Amino acid sequence: xxxxxxxxxxxxxxxxxxxxxxxxxxxxxxxxxxxxxxxxxxxxxxxxxxxxxxxxxxxxxxxxxxxxxxxxxxxxxxxxxxxxxxxxxxxxxxxxxxxxxxxxxxxxxxxxxxxxxxxxxxxxxxxxxxxxxxxxxxxxxxxxxxxxxxxxxxxxxxxxxxxxxxxxxxxxxxxxxxxxxxxxxxxxxxxxxxxxxxxxxxxxxxxxxxxxxxxxxxxxxxxxxxxxxxxxxxxxxxxxxxxxxxxxxxxxxxxxxxxxxxxxxxxxxxxxxxxxxxxxxxxxxxxxxxxxxxxxxxxxxxxxxxxxxxxxxxxxxxxxxxxxxxxxxxxxxxxxxxxxxxxxxxxxxxxxxxxxxxxxxxxxxxxxxxxxx
Ligand code: ARG
Numbered sequence: 322x323x324x325x326x327x328x329x330x331x332x333x334x335x336x337x338x339x340x341x342x343x344x345x346x347x348x349x350x351x352x353x354x355x356x357x358x359x360x361x362x363x364x365x366x367x368x369x370x371x372x373x374x375x376x377x378x379x380x381x382x383x384x385x386x387x388x389x390x391x392x393x394x395x396x397x398x399x400x401x402x403x404x405x406x407x408x409x410x411x412x413x414x415x416x417x418x419x420x421x422x423x424x425x426x427x428x429x430x431x432x433x434x435x436x437x438x439x440x441x442x443x444x445x446x447x448x449x450x451x452x453x454x455x456x457x458x459x460x461x462x463x464x465x466x467x468x469x470x471x472x473x474x475x476x477x478x479x480x481x482x483x484x485x486x487x488x489x490x491x492x493x494x495x496x497x498x499x500x501x502x503x504x505x506x507x508x509x510x511x512x513x514x515x516x517x518x519x520x521x522x523x524x525x526x527x528x529x530x531x532x533x534x535x536x537x538x539x540x541x542x543x544x545x546x547x548x549x550x551x552x553x554x555x556x557x558x559x560x561x562x563x564x565x566x567x568x569x570x571x572x573x574x575x576x577x578x579x580x581x582x583x584x585x586x587x588x589x590x591x592x593x594x595x596x597x598x599x600x601x602x603x604x605x606x607x608x609x610x611x612x613x614x615x616x617x618x619x620x621x622x623x624x625x626x627x628x629x630x631x632x633x634x635x636x637x638x639x640x641x642x643x644x645x646x647x648x649x650x651x652x653x654x655x656x657x658x659x660x661x662x663x664x665x666x667x668x669x670x671x672x673x674x675x676x677x678x679x680x681x682x683x684x685x686x687x688x689x690x691x692x693x694x
Contacts, residue, residue, distance in 0.1 A: 394599075396575035396639075401525070402618050404451040404666040406498075410438045410465045411457040415654050419485045421562050422655035434650035438465070441624070441661060444646045448622035453665065455498045463488050465651065466660040468568060469521040469537075470495040474550060474669040477505040481519040484537045509545045517542035521566040521660060525669045526573050527597060528552070533567025535559035550670045555597065557590040564609070568659045572614045574623065578602065578639060580616065580632070582609035602635050615657035626657035 413434055415423050442452050457464055470491065472479045478499045483489045496506045509517055516539050517523075523532040523546065530550060534540040535558050547554040557567060561584060564570045570585035571594070582604045583591050594601070604614060611627035618624075623641045626648045633643050648657050 394577060396577040398575050398620055399573060399618060401664050401667040403449065403620070404453070404664065405445060405617075406453050406455055406467050406470070406663040406665050407438075407442060407661060408455045408464045408467045409457050410434050410651075412459050412462050413438075413457075413465050413651075413654070414462045416462055417487050419487060420565050420655040422652065424653075427653055429650035429653045431650075437646070437648050437650055438661070441646045441648060441658060444624050444644050445617065445619065445662070448619035448624060448644060450617075450619045451665075452662075455494065458491075458494055461488075461491050461494075463654065464491050464494070466521070466654070466656045467495075467663040468656075468660045469518045469566075470663055471499075471506075471519040472523055472546075472669070473520075473663070473665055473667045475667075476503075477507055479507050479509065479517075479519075479546065479549060482509055482516050482542075483518060484516040507549060509542060509549075515539050515542050515545065517546070518566065520663055520667075521568050523567065524571065524573050525552075525667060526579070527576055528671065529597075530554045530669060531557060531567070531571065531594075531597065533557045533559045533571075536562060536565035538567075552669060552671050555593050557593065558587040559585055560587050561585045565655070566660070569612060569615050569657075570609065572616050572618070572659065574602075574618050574636075574639070574641065580604060580614045582606075582614050584609065602632065602639075604632070608632055612652060612657040615659040617658050617662055624658055626652065 413429065414431070415425055415428060417423070418425060445452055455464075455467065455470075463469075469481055469483070469488070470478075471481045478495070480492055480496055483491065499506050509515055516537060518537040522534070522538040523530055525531075530546060530552050532538065532543050532546060532554050534543065534556055540556060540558075543554040543556050557571075559565065559567060559570070564582060564585035570582035572580040574580065577599045579594075579598045579601055581594060581598065581601045583594070584606050586594070608629040608631070611629055613625055613627050613629060613632055616623050616625040618641075621641055622644055623636055624644045624646050626646065628636070628643050628645050636643055646658060648661065651657060651661060
């Protein structure tokens with residue numbers, strides 16, 4: 322339960338979003354442009370919905386949550402997040418459109434992109450992270466978004482299966498990089514056309530895996546992941562195409578805190594997250610549209626593409642140092658700080674749970690959620 326943020330959370334989760342979608346492939350690609358601080362466009366057509374204007378929002382609720390965090394249970398830092406793979410943006414650009422943020426005519430400024438990317442590397446290193454590089458490949462402009470390359474589990478990489486043909490060739494190079502460093506590369510076996518877009522759609526949290534589906538990754542990939550990793554997978558249905566990857570709506574900070582954007586998920590998924598995350602930082606839609614949930618935590622430093630003032634205040638109260646590392650040029654292709662990094666130090670599998678092969682643990686229903694603490 323969210324003792325204090327609950328009211329806001331419920332409101333957000335029942336927002337009648339104009340863009341509610343589903344996982345159907347034939348859903349028309351909606352177009353958006355990134356602008357700083359887009360205003361929320363809540364529909365007011367649902368009569369029963371009480372729309373609380375931003376100015377009346379009870380920030381003190383969120384503050385209380387924050388205070389409780391500091392006075393009650395001391396959070397444990399994430400066990401991962403100190404080592405990243407990145408890919409230099411030598412061939413970066415917007416040459417095709419596979420998410421609502423991409424418009425070929427809205428070209429990134431190449432020089433600025435290079436500068437922002439190097440600045441991000443420097444900020445991550447300054448925060449204490451190790452950063453390794455994979456060589457960029459010509460004609461693979463999205464290879465910079467290396468979070469989608471796969472999911473690291475100890476010495477093993479679970480290789481992604483990209484939904485879009487434009488990104489599929491990236492996997493060959495990812496696979497080579499990991500194999501050359503002595504890591505095992507596991508492929509998803511199952512249905513032929515199953516897609517799974519790596520860390521962009523999955524995070525370990527409190528002993529299980531939280532995984533998004535609906536736009537890029539298929540729900541059926543979760544059973545395969547659960548079998549491969551031997552952990553419970555909590556499936557989160559993404560319903561807003563602007564937040565087409567899970568990592569744009571969910572950012573784990575430590576074992577108690579996460580930045581979350583409830584408007585990106587369906588109601589059942591909201592209930593799951595509500596039970597799993599003891600103290601969430603619940604974003605308003607306009608805050609989420611800055612991509613601030615697409616952030617990376619290195620110990621107590623949070624490296625963010627943008628930090629709306631309220632979000633910054635809460636993070637600071639929770640003891641985080643905020644480092645804003647602008648990535649405006651990469652937002653033009655629909656990705657920010659988290660998308661540009663792949664954590665190399667994650668261990669997800671839990672041999673102690675000892676699942677039998679063929680018995681995936683999947684939870685879609687909130688009542689089934691059990692916390693593995
Ligand atoms: N243009 C890339 C794509 O559409 C952006 C990927 C963003 N990555 C992420 N982890 N959210 O695939």
